[in-house]
Amino acid sequence: MSDYQIDQFLDARGLNCPLPLLKAKQALHKLAAGQILKIAATDAGSVRDFRVYTDQSDHQMLQSFSEGDDYIYIIRRGQA
Numbered sequence: 001m002s003d004y005q006i007d008q009f010l011d012a013r014g015l016n017c018p019l020p021l022l023k024a025k026q027a028l029h030k031l032a033a034g035q036i037l038k039i040a041a042t043d044a045g046s047v048r049d050f051r052v053y054t055d056q057s058d059h060q061m062l063q064s065f066s067e068g069d070d071y072i073y074i075i076r077r078g079q080a
Contacts, residue, residue: 004074007035017045021053031077039073046071
């Protein structure tokens with residue numbers, strides 16, 4: 001795992017689809033371009049949701065991995 005300067009952490013654990021992604025979109029919108037958001041979620045559906053979202057946006061998924069029961073996503077905010 002690489003070390004990133006995390007600018008904001010979003011705890012979306014316990015939230016069901018689509019709330020983890022919606023909360024992440026709101027958080028990313030508040031960040032400046034290039035800043036990094038780390039998200040922790042427990043919803044297994046978030047794996048697909050975050051991958052599709054970052055593939056279809058200009059945000060960059062730097063890492064996604066599991067840590068115990070948590071799914072962790074590290075996303076760099078895009079320019080748009």
